Amino acid sequence: MKKEDLFEKLKRNTHVRCDMPDMNMVGIVYDDPLAQFCEMVVAVGGKVAVLGDGEDVNEAIKRLYPDAKVFASNLPEITIATLNPDTVAEAQDLNGTDVGILRGELGVAENACVWVPQTMKEKAVMFISEELVLLLDRNKLVHNMHEAYTKIAMNDYGYGCFISGPSKTADIEQALVMGAQAARGVTVVLT
Amino acid sequence: MSTLHSKKAAAALKNVDKITRHDQTFWLMRGKRDLMEHKLPEWESLREHASEIKRHTATHLAQYLEQFSKNLEDNGVIVHWAEDAREFNQTVLEILQQHGVKKLVKSKSMLTEECELNPYLEAQGIHVVETDLGERILQLLDEKPSHIVVPAIHVTREEVGELFEREGISKEIGNYDPTYLTQCARHSLRNDFMDADAGLTGCNFGVAETGDIVVCTNEGNADMSTSVPKLHIAVMGLEKIVPDYRSLAVFQRLLCRSATGQPSTTYTSHFRKARPGGEMHVVIVDNGRSDMIANDEHWQTLKCIRCGACMNTCPVYRRSTGYSYSYFIPGPIGINLGMFKSPQQHSGNLSACSLCLSCDNVCPTKVAPGSQVYAWRQSLSGLGLANSTKKLISNGMGMLFYNPSLFSMSLKFAPIVNHLPRFLVYHGLNDWGKGREMPVFASESFEQMWKKGKVK
Numbered sequence: 001m002k003k004e005d006l007f008e009k010l011k012r013n014t015h016v017r018c019d020m021p022d023m024n025m026v027g028i029v030y031d032d033p034l035a036q037f038c039e040m041v042v043a044v045g046g047k048v049a050v051l052g053d054g055e056d057v058n059e060a061i062k063r064l065y066p067d068a069k070v071f072a073s074n075l076p077e078i079t080i081a082t083l084n085p086d087t088v089a090e091a092q093d094l095n096g097t098d099v100g101i102l103r104g105e106l107g108v109a110e111n112a113c114v115w116v117p118q119t120m121k122e123k124a125v126m127f128i129s130e131e132l133v134l135l136l137d138r139n140k141l142v143h144n145m146h147e148a149y150t151k152i153a154m155n156d157y158g159y160g161c162f163i164s165g166p167s168k169t170a171d172i173e174q175a176l177v178m179g180a181q182a183a184r185g186v187t188v189v190l191t
Numbered sequence: 192m193s194t195l196h197s198k199k200a201a202a203a204l205k206n207v208d209k210i211t212r213h214d215q216t217f218w219l220m221r222g223k224r225d226l227m228e229h230k231l232p233e234w235e236s237l238r239e240h241a242s243e244i245k246r247h248t249a250t251h252l253a254q255y256l257e258q259f260s261k262n263l264e265d266n267g268v269i270v271h272w273a274e275d276a277r278e279f280n281q282t283v284l285e286i287l288q289q290h291g292v293k294k295l296v297k298s299k300s301m302l303t304e305e306c307e308l309n310p311y312l313e314a315q316g317i318h319v320v321e322t323d324l325g326e327r328i329l330q331l332l333d334e335k336p337s338h339i340v341v342p343a344i345h346v347t348r349e350e351v352g353e354l355f356e357r358e359g360i361s362k363e364i365g366n367y368d369p370t371y372l373t374q375c376a377r378h379s380l381r382n383d384f385m386d387a388d389a390g391l392t393g394c395n396f397g398v399a400e401t402g403d404i405v406v407c408t409n410e411g412n413a414d415m416s417t418s419v420p421k422l423h424i425a426v427m428g429l430e431k432i433v434p435d436y437r438s439l440a441v442f443q444r445l446l447c448r449s450a451t452g453q454p455s456t457t458y459t460s461h462f463r464k465a466r467p468g469g470e471m472h473v474v475i476v477d478n479g480r481s482d483m484i485a486n487d488e489h490w491q492t493l494k495c496i497r498c499g500a501c502m503n504t505c506p507v508y509r510r511s512t513g514y515s516y517s518y519f520i521p522g523p524i525g526i527n528l529g530m531f532k533s534p535q536q537h538s539g540n541l542s543a544c545s546l547c548l549s550c551d552n553v554c555p556t557k558v559a560p561g562s563q564v565y566a567w568r569q570s571l572s573g574l575g576l577a578n579s580t581k582k583l584i585s586n587g588m589g590m591l592f593y594n595p596s597l598f599s600m601s602l603k604f605a606p607i608v609n610h611l612p613r614f615l616v617y618h619g620l621n622d623w624g625k626g627r628e629m630p631v632f633a634s635e636s637f638e639q640m641w642k643k644g645k646v647k
Contacts, residue, residue: 158464182411
């Protein structure tokens with residue numbers, strides 16, 4: 001089908017024209033967005049950890065995942081990384097990652113979404129890891145998705161994802177199970 | 192007078208345990224949705240905005256599709272247009288063949304069900320693996336979805352366990368624990384992600400202003416499908432378009448809350464470009480949608496975002512299951528979509544509605560599927576599809592109600608029915624007497640009582 005033919009048909013078949021509504025949406029605003037965000041992270045099956053004063057982020061991650069051996073990250077401050085999603089030859093090489101460590105750019109209080117743009121060659125690290133650590137600046141919180149969508153920006157990789165807790169499914173008799181195809185657990189580390 | 196739906200529903204109702212669990216499962220989902228609604232003071236404003244944005248977009252489709260496809264192409268994405276299911280299937284096959292694809296991993300897409308893509312590709316030697324757990328279970332069982340969001344809801348854990356044992360996915364014989372079975376599927380599908388040659392996803396929203404393909408999943412399977420293979424094919428019905436991020440925010444907030452009662456899906460993924468070294472294709476499909484917009488009475492069905500809330504709340508769906516409907520999308524929205532597809536084939540589904548209009552009240556984009564069912568029923572006679580018995584009865588009633596002397600005479604003698612033996616009242620010709628008791632006629636009519644001064 002030629003798109004011109006489709007456009008022509010659509011125009012011919014459309015008998016009314018409706019206007020866009022006024023888009024000054026007022027979304028919910030919380031008294032304490034940080035507390036609301038943390039509550040929602042737990043509600044969607046994730047965990048929240050707060051970096052102590054002067055605590056090294058690597059130490060904190062090791063404390064959270066004492067048994068993990070394979071850490072994947074391209075963040076310069078993550079010195080414990082054993083795999084780098086920028087330098088692996090193929091995405092498949094990231095399979096077997098115990099903990100993937102990513103930087104979240106924005107947290108949304110209403111639903112625990114954390115905006116994670118692709119900043120690495122292989123975005124598989126965001127999904128293939130058994131556990132995810134999302135580092136998030138506690139000052140970068142918004143109340144709701146209306147605010148979030150005015151703030152996020154796409155970089156040259158052209159991919160970004162709102163992640164709200166671990167991968168989950170309830171496809172067998174509506175029994176909720178964490179760890180369907182992607183990360184089994186998510187810890188948001190507030191910095 | 193029984194329709195195919197009512198016959199199938201009667202059969203489904205014979206398994207009392209199963210249908211009771213089905214009913215309760217969806218009522219629970221409806222309850223979760225309500226909790227989400229009550230947490231947001233702006234809920235009704237969100238619904239109204241969603242409806243108006245969709246009304247606007249559906250009536251400016253050419254403009255937004257042009258903008259959308261231009262942005263896709265500027266981002267290096269290859270855009271294809273398909274008029275119908277045949278062209279769609281051919282287009283996907285051609286892309287796969289050009290890349291020598293043998294194995295395709297796929298996330299959930301109702302469009303591919305609509306076009307029956309999987310059997311088409313498999314006949315051409317492509318190994319297709321569904322990666323949403325529910326869809327995977329159905330693929331292995333060789334069954335169709337019974338719901339658009341939770342497609343395998345009708346399958347029990349024991350049935351899944353036995354299936355996985357047969358397929359060699361589960362090793363512990365007799366272990367039917369959902370957590371265990373989900374982990375077995377995870378291991379099995381992980382291998383498929385690793386060696387697939389291409390990934391195919393649906394699309395919840397196409398953002399015209401940016402060219403983003405937005406996919407919402409809980410499992411992360413759309414992202415796994417597109418992070419390992421180098422080739423990504425996204426497929427979408429042309430009504431999936433939204434103008435911009437501000438509009439997207441409204442739908443993102445409504446979709447999952449309405450669908451499963453979660454505040455968000457786990458992953459809201461935005462695909463704007465191919466991954467490094469890879470290729471991204473988008474196939475935009477018409478398949479009758481450009482005709483829907485021309486239907487002055489029903490075009491707003493195009494506003495649907497496929498959340499499934501209308502099914503979860505529907506008393507008929509909950510007590511008859513998705514398989515009682517003749518169209519592949521069941522429930523209130525499916526009744527409407529089936530009428531667009533083929534009134535001849537699917538008008539029987541119109542009986543699957545009590546006109547309680549609960550669906551109208553939960554629909555996040557105000558499609559008003561129940562009211563639309565009512566409107567479709569009014570058109571049946573014009574389509575030559577009205578039930579002849581019902582037509583006879585309603586013509587008879589018309590004669591009775593428009594003729595006062597006939598009406599009062601009938602009323603005078605009606606109480607005789609109260610004293611007739613049952614076999615004369617409850618028989619094959621009296622559809623009102625099937626499955627229910629007839630009302631008892633009053634010995635005196637209101638008019639008689641009024642005339643005697645008995646009514647104060």
